[in-house]
Amino acid sequence: MRDTKTVTLADGTTQVDTVYQTIPDFSFLNQDSTYINNDTFKKKVYVADFFFTSCPSICPIMHRNMKKVYEEYKGNPEVGFLSHTIDFKYDKPSVLKKYAAKLGVDDQKWQFAYGSKEEIYTIAEKSYLVSAIVDSTQKGMYVHQGWLVLIDKDRRARGYYDGTDAKQVEQMAKDIPVLLAEYKK
Amino acid sequence: MKRKHLLLSIFLLVLTGIFYSCSREGGTSLEQDMYYANGRDLYIQHCQNCHGEKGEGLENLIPPLTDTTYLKQNRNKLACYIKNGMEGKISVDGRMFDEKMPSHEEFTDIDLAQLIVFITNAYGNKQGMYTTAEAAADLQNCK
Numbered sequence: 295m296r297d298t299k300t301v302t303l304a305d306g307t308t309q310v311d312t313v314y315q316t317i318p319d320f321s322f323l324n325q326d327s328t329y330i331n332n333d334t335f336k337k338k339v340y341v342a343d344f345f346f347t348s349c350p351s352i353c354p355i356m357h358r359n360m361k362k363v364y365e366e367y368k369g370n371p372e373v374g375f376l377s378h379t380i381d382f383k384y385d386k387p388s389v390l391k392k393y394a395a396k397l398g399v400d401d402q403k404w405q406f407a408y409g410s411k412e413e414i415y416t417i418a419e420k421s422y423l424v425s426a427i428v429d430s431t432q433k434g435m436y437v438h439q440g441w442l443v444l445i446d447k448d449r450r451a452r453g454y455y456d457g458t459d460a461k462q463v464e465q466m467a468k469d470i471p472v473l474l475a476e477y478k479k
Numbered sequence: 480m481k482r483k484h485l486l487l488s489i490f491l492l493v494l495t496g497i498f499y500s501c502s503r504e505g506g507t508s509l510e511q512d513m514y515y516a517n518g519r520d521l522y523i524q525h526c527q528n529c530h531g532e533k534g535e536g537l538e539n540l541i542p543p544l545t546d547t548t549y550l551k552q553n554r555n556k557l558a559c560y561i562k563n564g565m566e567g568k569i570s571v572d573g574r575m576f577d578e579k580m581p582s583h584e585e586f587t588d589i590d591l592a593q594l595i596v597f598i599t600n601a602y603g604n605k606q607g608m609y610t611t612a613e614a615a616a617d618l619q620n621c622k
Contacts, residue, residue, distance in 0.1 A: 350581040355539050386497040396539040396578075436515070458528070 314450035317342075317421050322378070322407035325390040330376075330405050332449065334380045339473050340374035341466070342409060342443045343457055344418050344426050345391045346381035352440045355439075356457035357397060360442060364404055372474055375404035378418065380426045380436050382411040384420055423452065503533025511596060511608045521590060525583060534602035540578055542571035545602045554599065554606065558591045558614045559621035578612075588614045 297313040321331040341360065345353040360375065367373040379385035385393075390406040407414075411428075418426045418438070426438035444453035444466060453461040453469055522530075530536055534544035544550065549571045550557070562577035564582030568575055585592070592614040 348579065351528060354541055355527075355531075358531065358537050393540070398538045 303421060314452065315421070315423060317417075317445060317449040320409075320417055322409040323387050324358070324408070325394050325406040327387040330407060334402075335336070335374050335376065335445070337447055338372055338374040339447060339470060340376055340445050342378070342445055343400055343421055343441065344378050344380050344414075344422070344424050344438050346379050346436055347385050347389055348381065349436070352458050356440050356442070357412075359457055359460055359463040361397060363463060363470075364399065366413045366467055368403065373403075375472060376407060377404070378407045378409070378414050379416070380414055380438055382409070382414060388427065423454075432433065444469060447477055483502075507516055508608060511600075514593045514596035514608070515600055518593035518595070518603070521586075521594045522597050526561075526594075529580075534598075536572075539574055539576065542574075542576045544598055544604070546572040550599055550604050550620065551606060554563045554595075554609075555617050555620070557595050557598070558588075558617040561591055561594060562586055562618065588618070592617075 297315075298310050298377075299313050300308050301311045302308050317332070319332055321329050324330045324446050341363065343356060343360065346358060347353075360377075362376040364375055380392060385408060387406075387408050390408060391441040394400070394404065394406055409417075415426055418424045422441075422443050424441050424443065424452045426436065428435065429437045440457040442455045442463065443451050444455070452473060453466060457463060529541045530544055531541075536543035539549055542549075549569075553560075558579065561583055563584070566578075566582040568577045570576075584592065589611045592611040595609045598604065599609060
């Protein structure tokens, strides 16, 4: 997953540095049917994932775990959450709104994004590197990976955590302040 | 000598602890215990993602399994709910839920019985045995 580049330091020696995956410009409708884009998460570290509201498999556990982190950082404006639905047929903004309310999310801190099939599936696979496919042979119709991707203030993917594993999500909650501290220097 | 006494009493305490935790409360049958254990495996595999490790559900999206009254009142409908799925409004734990629960048509009568024994005896529930014959009978009355 990690690309590297070789950088030349001031003294002429070379070192290997990491090239982070970067999230390009995007624009999606959110649960309030208003457009959100990269600016919505400007000056924020945010957690991104892919789900759908009628998901019978891994989504509930991902969002149960994510909700804990959301509660933990509720008072911190530098932390955001962004869940993309991959069910472009059913999960219209009004459905996302209901889902958010039932999950106990009533603010702008956690955004639920709706986009066309192409937009969402492209950003999932090409930018967040999370695989998502439509599969009519599967019960839930959609198959996707349960990664929670931690994005820094420069749109770079800095961590991947298995959203179905409470321990990994706990680790993510611990990594957020570490990432925020980078910007305090 | 004092130390020996202390060690002995700790040992006895642990022993009684083990005895009490292993002895079946209210004389549940071995069959029930086996159903419970198998039901637990099925629960982990098919139910836990949504209903949670502690049967806690998920906010107002997925109902918890800790509402012992609901499970008691709907004991004879659980087999249908699990096998055929469920939708429409239900009141659990003083809250309204209105989401779809997926069906599990692949479950046999014994799977259902084992799962129901687990659910109705875990998370604060204590309903005792539920047989495969009961599951088969309850399935006849699905709506």
